[in-house]
Amino acid sequence: MLPIGHYLFLGLALFIIGAIGVVTRRNVIVILMSIELILNAVNINLVAFSRLYGDVAGQVFALFIIADAAAEAAVGLGIIIAFFRNRETVLEDEMDLLKW
Amino acid sequence: MLDQVIFYFFAAIAVVSAVLTVTRRNAVHSAIFLITALLATAGIFLQLRAEFLFIVQIILYVGGIMVLFVFVIMLVNLDVAVRQMQFARQKWVALLISLALAAQVGLMLWSSRNMPGQGVPVLSAVPADKLPPNSEEVAKSLFSSYLLPFEIASVLLLVAMIGAVVMAKKRT
C-alpha cells in the first residue's frame, strides 16, 4: 500500500484548488461547488487516517461531513434561488446591499 | 501494485477535474467536472476499502447534492452570466492562501521525517477479505459511540430542509 503522505497531498491539492475557487470566482454557485471540493478533501484525509489506524471513527465523521454538505447545499441553493428571484444575478460582488 | 495504479489513476482524475471545476466559464461544465471529481474521490474511498462511504458518496453527493446543483443552475438561467467576467480580483489572496496551506503541510511532513522512530507511516496492505465487513463496522460505530452526533446531524438536516423550503418558496 501507499504511504499516508500520498493521500494527504491529494487532500491538500483538492483543498487548495477549492480554496482558490472560493476566493477568485464571482459566480456564487461555483463558489458553493468549490466548498464541496474542500469538504471532499477533508473526507479523503479522514478516511485515509481511519484506514491507517484501523478505526472506523474517521469514516463515521466523513459521513457526518457528507450530511453537513447536503444541508449546506440545500440552504445555500435556497438562498441563491431567493436572491436570483429578487436581484436577477448570481454574481457575488453584486450582492452589495449591505455594503456602505 | 494494483493499489498504487488505482490510487494514481483516481487521484489524477480528481485533481484535473477539480482544476477544471474552478476554471470553467460555464457553470454546467463546472458541475460536470465536479461530479467527475466526486466520483474519483469515491474511487479513492474504495481503494481505501471504505465501501460504505464509497456508495454514500455516490448516492448522496453525486445522486443528491449534485442533482440539486444542476437543477438550480438550470433554474437560474445563466445565459447572460456566462459572458461576464468570471474571476474576481483576488488572485493575490488566493495565492497567499494556497502558499500558506502548502507550507503548513510541507512543514508537517518535513518535521515528521525528523521525528524519532517512524517518518511517514505506510498504510497496511491487508487484503479486502481479511478486513471486517465495512458497512457493519460503520453502522456499529455510528449507532453506539456516535449516536448523539448522528441525531444532531438529523436535526441539522431537518432544519436545513425547512430553511431551504422557506427561502425558496414564492412569497404570495
Next chain:
Amino acid sequence: MQAVTQATMEFMKEYRTPLICGFVIVAVLPLIVGYVVLVERKIMADMQARLGPMRVGPHGLLQPIADAVKLLIKEDIIPDDADKLVFWLAPVLSVGAALLAIAGLAIGPAFQIAQGINIGILFVVGVSAMGIFGIVLGGWASNSHYSLIGALRSSAQLVSYETAAGMALVCGLLFAGTLNITSIVQAQYDQGIWFGLLAPVAFFVYLVASIAETNRAPFDLPEAESELVAGYMTEFSGFRWSLYFLAEYTNMIVVASVATTLFLGGWLRPFPRTHWLTWKSTGMDFFDFLPALLMVVVGAYCLARTPKQPVRVQQLFMLAVAGMCFAAAAVLAAPVIVPFVKPSLAAAVKPLYEGIHGGFWFICKVGLYIYFFMWVRFTLPRYRFDQLMRLGWHFLIPLSIINVLLIGIAMIIGSYYHLNGWWLLLATIPASIIALIIALFILALEQKGQPQKAAGAAPDSYA
C-alpha cells in the same frame, strides 16, 4: 510504464471471469432489450385487439434487428446551438450507469458479476440513480425548451420518487439484516417466506416508485408527447436516441431485478421451504417439477395451435417454438429427476439444479414484473405533473416512512414473541395496514386543509 502493465496483468488475471461476463452482457443486452420492446409492442397490440409488428420475419420476430439497423444507419444530427461535448456525453452517461448497475445483480447463487460485494443492493440503487445526469444534461445540452422542461421534470420526479423507493427498500433490508444480495436471498430462504409478503405496503411503494423512476407511463411526464414532443430526447436522433432507449429498458430490468431480489425471493421458487411435500429420499418436492411442467404445457399449447396457422412457414415456426419449450422442459426436469433414478448422483447434480432453476425463477419473476409495467402502461392514463408530485410527496413518502417505523416496531414485537417465517406475518401485516391507514388519513387531512385550486389555475410546471 512497466508498473502499469504489470498491474493491468494482475488485474486481468484476478478478474478474468467478471470481465468476460461484463463484455458478454454489454454485447447481449441490446438484443435482449430489442426483444423486450418487441414483446411490449405485441402485448400492447394484444390489449388493443391488433396484431402488432408482423412484417419482418414470422410474427415480426426479426423486427428488433431491423429497428437496430435502421437506428444505426440514421444520420447523426447535433443541433447547431447545442453544447457539443455535453450532448455527446449525456446518452453515454445514461446507458453507462444503467449497465454498471447490472454488475451488482445476482441472477442465481453463482451468477453475479461483482461477487460478494458488501454494499450489494446499495451499489445497484446508487449507480442506477446516476443515470439521471444523462437525462438532465442531455436536456440542457440540446438548447431547446422542450428538452429543458422535460429534463427538469424528470430530475424532479426521479429525486422525489427515489426517497420513497429508498425507504421501501429499507423495509426489506430490515428483514434481511444485510446489504449483500446473496445474503438477502439466503435470508428469505431461511425465513421460508418472501419479504414482499411480509411487507406488502413496502412492495407496493417500491412498485409505484419504480415505475416513476424509469419514467414509464402513467408517470412518463418527461416525455409526454402531447405536451413536450419527446421531452429530453427531442433533439436526439439515431444512435444517441437508441442509447437513451437502451438505458430506459435496462433500467427497467434493473429495478425489476432489485424488486425481485428483495421482495420476491430472488432465485428462490415460490414457497422456498416446504417440508410437508418433500420426498425425504431426495429432498425434492412438487414445486421443483413446476418449471418443467410449465414448459411442457406451453409446448403442448404451441403444438395444438400449429395446424391453425395459415402459412406453412408459420406452422414450422410454431413447431420450432414447441420443440424449444420441450427442450427447456427436459433441461429443467433433468436435475430434479436424476436424484430419483440415481441417488448417488444427487450431490453432483445439486449445483446444476440451483443454477438452472434459480435462473428460471429469477427470469420468470423479472419478466412478470416487467409485464406488470407494460400492463399498467396500457391501462392507465397519464398523470398531470402536479398530481404526480402530490402523489409522491403527500402520499408515498409519508407512507413509506411510517411503514419503516411500524415494520421496525412489528419486528421488535415479533422477536419478543419469537415469531419467524410465516408467523411473522401476524406482526407485520397489521403494521402495514396501520401505516396505510395513517398515510391515507394524512392525505385526507392535507386535502381538507388546502382549498382546491380553481380548475383553470395553471399548474406549476417546475415544482
